[in-house]
Amino acid sequence: MRSPYYKPHNGTHCTYTKLKASSSSGPSPLAAMPQKPQKPAQTTHYIELGGYQYWPVLVPRGIRLYTYEQIPVFLRDNPYITDGYRAYLPSRLCIKSLFMVSNESVNMWSHVLGFLLFFFLGVYNMASVLPTVGASREDYVIYSVTLFCFQLCMLCSVGFHVFCCHRSEKTSRRWMALDYAGLSIGILGCYVPGVFYTFYCNNYWRQVYLVAVLAMILAVFFAQIHPVSLSKQWKQMRSLLFCLLGGYGLVPTAHWVWLSGDSATSSCRCSSLVF
DSSP states (O other), rough: OOOOEOOSSSSOOOEEEEOOOOTTSOOOHHHSOOOOOOOOOOOOOEEEESTTEEEEEEOSSSOEETTTTSSGGGGOOOTOSSSOOOSSSSHHHHHHHGGOSSTOOOOOHHHHHHHHHHHHHHHHIIIHHHTTTTTHHHHHHHHHHHHHHHHHHHHHHHHHHTTTTTTTTHHHHHHHHHHHHHHHHHHHHHHHHHHHHHHTTHHHHHHHHHHHHHHEEEHHHHHHHSSSGGGGGHHHHHHHHHHHHHHHHHHHHHHHHHTTTOOOOHHHHHHHHHH
C-alpha cells in the first residue's frame, strides 16, 4: 500500500511532504482494502411475564438460577422458597436442567425413579409372578390398567417439574394442567383393582363400578387439561374435584359392606378381603 507521505527525489531535501487526497483522483487505497466482517448483533428474546407486559431477556448458553423476586409472576407459587429457581429457558435447556441441582431436583428425580420402579416391577410381575399364581386374562388386564395409571401419573409430574421453567407461560401452564390430570388418573387407578376384586362375586356391580371409574378417568383428564381449569375461578372447583375423587372410594366400600352382610357368601368375602 502506498504511503500517504512521499520523499522528493531531489537528492538533498530530506523532509517528508504529505499528499493531499484529490476528489478527482479516484477511490482511496484504504477503501479498496478488504474489511473485516462484522458480527451480527445478538437478538433479544421477549417473553411474557404476565398480563400485557413484555421484558427482554437474553437466553444464555448456560443455565442460571434465580431468586424468588427475579422469576416471572406465573412461577411464583411459594414465597418461602427464596432461591434456586430455573426460569426463562427454552425446551432444550429445560431438559438439560434435569441434570443440575436446583430447588426442583428432588421433585424431578423422585418421579423419574418412581416411573422406573413401577415399570421394572410391572415387567417382572407380569413375566414371573402372575404366571406362577395362575392369573387369568382379567387379572392381567386389571394389573396393566392400574400400572399404566401409576406410570402416567409419574410421567406427567416429571414433565411438569422439568418444563415448568419454560420461558413461555402458556407452555408452563399446559404442563401444570397435565400434572393435575396425571394425579387424578393415579387416584382413580387405585380404584380399578379394588372394585374388581371387591365385587368379584357380583359381576353386575363390578361392571357398574368399573365403567363408572373409567368414565371418571376420562372426564377428569379432559377437565384438567382444559385451559379454564387453571384460572382463579376454577381454584375452588379444582380442590372440590380432588375431594370428590378421594371420597368416591367410600361409595363402593359402603356398598360392599351392605352386600356382605346380606347375600355375599363367606368364601366371596374372604377372597375380597385377600385381594
